[in-house]
Amino acid sequence: MASGRSHVRSNDTEFGFRADSDFVWLTACQSEGAVLVMTPAPGGHDAVLYLPEPVGPGQDAFYADALRGELWIGPAADLADWSSALDLEVRSLDALDAALEAAPSGALVAGAPEPRLPRRLEASAALAVALSAAKLVKDVWEIAQLRAAVDATVAGFRAVAAELPAAVEFGGERWLQATFDRHARTFGNGVGYSTVVGSGPHAPTLHWTRCDGPVLPGHVVLVDAGVEARSLYTADVTRTLPVDGTFSPAQREVHALVERAHRAAMSKVGPGASFRDMRSTAYESIATALHELGILRVSVDEAMSPTGQQHRRYLPCGTGHHIGLDVHDCARIGDERYLDEPLRPGSVLAVEPGLYFHANDLTVPPELRGIGIRIEDDLLVTETGHEVLSAALPIDAAGIEKWVAALR
Numbered sequence: 001m002a003s004g005r006s007h008v009r010s011n012d013t014e015f016g017f018r019a020d021s022d023f024v025w026l027t028a029c030q031s032e033g034a035v036l037v038m039t040p041a042p043g044g045h046d047a048v049l050y051l052p053e054p055v056g057p058g059q060d061a062f063y064a065d066a067l068r069g070e071l072w073i074g075p076a077a078d079l080a081d082w083s084s085a086l087d088l089e090v091r092s093l094d095a096l097d098a099a100l101e102a103a104p105s106g107a108l109v110a111g112a113p114e115p116r117l118p119r120r121l122e123a124s125a126a127l128a129v130a131l132s133a134a135k136l137v138k139d140v141w142e143i144a145q146l147r148a149a150v151d152a153t154v155a156g157f158r159a160v161a162a163e164l165p166a167a168v169e170f171g172g173e174r175w176l177q178a179t180f181d182r183h184a185r186t187f188g189n190g191v192g193y194s195t196v197v198g199s200g201p202h203a204p205t206l207h208w209t210r211c212d213g214p215v216l217p218g219h220v221v222l223v224d225a226g227v228e229a230r231s232l233y234t235a236d237v238t239r240t241l242p243v244d245g246t247f248s249p250a251q252r253e254v255h256a257l258v259e260r261a262h263r264a265a266m267s268k269v270g271p272g273a274s275f276r277d278m279r280s281t282a283y284e285s286i287a288t289a290l291h292e293l294g295i296l297r298v299s300v301d302e303a304m305s306p307t308g309q310q311h312r313r314y315l316p317c318g319t320g321h322h323i324g325l326d327v328h329d330c331a332r333i334g335d336e337r338y339l340d341e342p343l344r345p346g347s348v349l350a351v352e353p354g355l356y357f358h359a360n361d362l363t364v365p366p367e368l369r370g371i372g373i374r375i376e377d378d379l380l381v382t383e384t385g386h387e388v389l390s391a392a393l394p395i396d397a398a399g400i401e402k403w404v405a406a407l408r
């Protein structure tokens, strides 16, 4: 299976695997029907990718198979195209069975279930962790992809803000969602995840992807959206916009508290710091805000204790995550490493504190009910601190008002 061109150098020591061991690594990716087989070789692994071949004229399936036949789906890249695009040896999926038969019993398997796998080869949790951990630090090319995804996302937010009057007039949340999604499809591969557009009382609903409500003057509209680049790396950004250009005093007050938490949390992101540092800072700032608003009926200290956490009623989610190929990248490495491993230059994180006061929450003063605010930026950890990749978007309420006004 060895081939000079497809030789992959991997730092096996870092993952806890030995390069000279007998492991064969297999990754099955169900959606594409692709399987990557990696065989140990001096200094790394030899990799071969198995892919389904396109079904062209001359084969029955050309017209009989609506899922794969090119008569139905149009011309598809062949194995040689894939090989040159990926600089990897690529073989037909039909040849996979023979490769699997040759795989030793100790071979490690990760990815979606692959029905062709012999029973003796079982999924390896350790390999899943290793693959996830390999994504903790992005290389120069990956950072460029994320930068491009964020830039396209910022442009998408501009497009959305420009459509606020149309959303009020006739389009509602659907119009704003479709505006961003069209932008994402045109300038990237598409959206990285379902776009959230929550106006008025929908803003506190974390995953308001239904986006079927009206957008009315006096509302704030929470937009959580990311363009996925054509390389499939995705951004994840949120801003909460005043529909008629001006925040009400109550909206402005909540926005300022979330901004304070956001800036405090971002200040903790840097090399050597942990994800937990950022998260605790965000939670403590939010708990303090709730205390100042008279909503938190215990002390901030009690709320911050493991058995307290009363602030989580109004922030029932995390305050950030790694981004990359997955919008929640590196999610398989386990809580301990995710939270406590020192961040390294090249890590890219979304930071996203918020306050979510549901319209029917009687523990919240009436004037604050129905207000939901989230601020989310994408940060690259650098040698000396961090760079806010989404810095082209304003963070403070006054800056957002000015930005919206300029785009109308």
Ligand SMILES: [Mn+2]
Binding pocket: 236, 237, 321, 350, 352, 376
């Ligand atoms: Mn996010």
